[in-house]
Amino acid sequence: MSWKKYIGPGPLVAAAFIGPGTVTVCTLAGVNFGFDLLWALGLSIVATIVLQEMAARIGLLAQKGLASVISDTIHIGVVRYFSISLVMLAVVIGNAAYEAGNISGGAMGAELIVLLPDLNIGQFKMKLLNLVIGAIALLLLMLGSFKTISKYLTVLVILMSLAFITNAIVLGPNWSDLMAGFVPKISTENIITIVALIGTTVVPYNLFLHSSLVSQKWNTLSDLKYIRFDTIISVVLGGIVSMAIVVTAAMGNAIDVNSAADLAVGLEGLLGVFAKYFMAFGLFAAGVTSAITAPLAGALVVSGCFGWSMDIKSKPMRLSIIFILGLGLIFSSLGIKPVQLITWAQVANGILLPLLSAYILWIVNKKSVMKNHVNSMFLNIVGGIIWLITLILGSWSIYKVLF
Incomplete structure (x- = not known):
């Protein structure tokens, strides 16, 4: 059997959550709380594997994306329109906010090397670097196919992953301190960071992206083993990279983080003058990879909800991609500090997660869609626990922000 059967949209999923949000939020977690929040990333990896597998299984069995399945499955008028509107609002607006963080984060990295006016x-002051990153993402989306995009992103993600993991290993963290970080610790001080860590790993729009791409690559039940392999390997790799960033930041010299230069300070002890080049590459690569996947996922949701063509070169897909990318550029030009913008985009993701995962848990138990491949009792219990944890943490973070 060809090894290519085992590689599907997993690298795209990994590229989506190893973005500037991951680099920034994991760095903030390491700088502010040391190894204490590694447990939150461990939980996030398990939650991501469970939810992505369910979304992918829906895509394989239904042979369409999650948005299309929701649109086709809910028949009651008010509930149907409410659900579609909710999904559209959550994913399209959420993706635009996430895209703003991707573009700002990529530009923040590039600014360490290149300064453009x-x-x-009008009323907006836009960084030229933001436009450059937006243009690169748009060009790849307009000219490429899913296969081509996947190849570019796989190379960038592997290079970035090796850089961060090597860095963490060379630093030589104390293993007993490291293991202590996997014991849950929740307080009013770290709750926002915990939700942001979950939001930057269990990316809600990835669930829609994954189901759509699986339905386009695989079409028989015997392919389920390839889907699971592709999902687990990609998510675990992404999770290890996230943990490596936390370890690097925890052992670095940074005290406060407001820019890419501050992120690079933590690496100076190890990399010296090369620290800023390492961080510049890491953030830029993360920005470009995620700037591609966010509009792509949003466009797939829009097309799926309205029953339009989901071919990347179709007019509805291209117009949706341009709209979401353009909205992201506008959001990134509102004068919000990039680090704040990125962090709050992850918090928004963490709050949206229980809402969207509830739809997945409902659909994956419908025999009319899943036939004999509905969730087992064990998967429902695990999925229910994950949903409850994300609901509690998301609600707590909303309370903390408002009060």
């Missing part, structure tokens, strides 16, 4: 467009 700002552009004044």
Whole structure:
């Protein structure tokens, strides 16, 4: 059997959550709390594997994306329109906010090496680097196929992953301190960071992206083993990279983080003058990879909800991609500090997660869609626990922000 059968949209899923959000939030977690929040990433990896497998299984059995399945399955008028509107709002607006973080994060990295002037467009002041990253993402989306995009992203993600993992190993953390980080610790001080860590790993739009791409690559039940292999390997690799960033930040010299230069400070002890180049590459690569996947996922959701063509070169897909990418550029030009913008995008993801995962848990138990491949009792219990944990943490973070 060809090894290519084992490689599907997993690298795209990994590229989506190893973005500037992951680099920034994991760095903040390491700087502010040391190894204490490694447990939150461990929980996130398990939750991501469970939810992505369910979303992928739905895509294989239904042979369509999650958004299309929700649209086709809910027949009651008010409930149907409410659900579709909720999904559209959550994913499209959420993706635009996430895209703003991707673009800002990529530009933040590039600024360590290249400085370009700002552009004044009416009331907006837009960084030229933001436009450059947006243009690169748009070009790859307009000219490429899923296969081509996957190849570019796989190379970038592997290079970035090796860089962060090697860095963490060379630093030589104390293993007993490291293991202590996997004991859950929750307080009013770290709750926002915990939700952001979950939001940057269990990316809600990835569930829609994954189901759509699985339905386009695989079409028989015998392919389920390839889907699971592809999902587990990609998510675990992404999780290890996230943990490596936390370890690197925890052992670095940074005290406060407001820019890419502050992120690079933590690496100076190990990499010296090369620290800024390492961080510049890491953030730029993370920004470009995620800037591609966010509009792509949003466009798949829009097309799926309305029953339009999901071919990447179709007019509805291209217009949706341009709209979401353009909205992301506008959001990134509102004068919000990139680190704040990125962190709050992850918090928004963490809050949206229980809402969208509830739909997945409902659909994956419907025999009319899943036939004999509905969830087992064990998977329902695990999925229910994950849903409850994300609901409690998301609610707590909303309370903390409002009060």
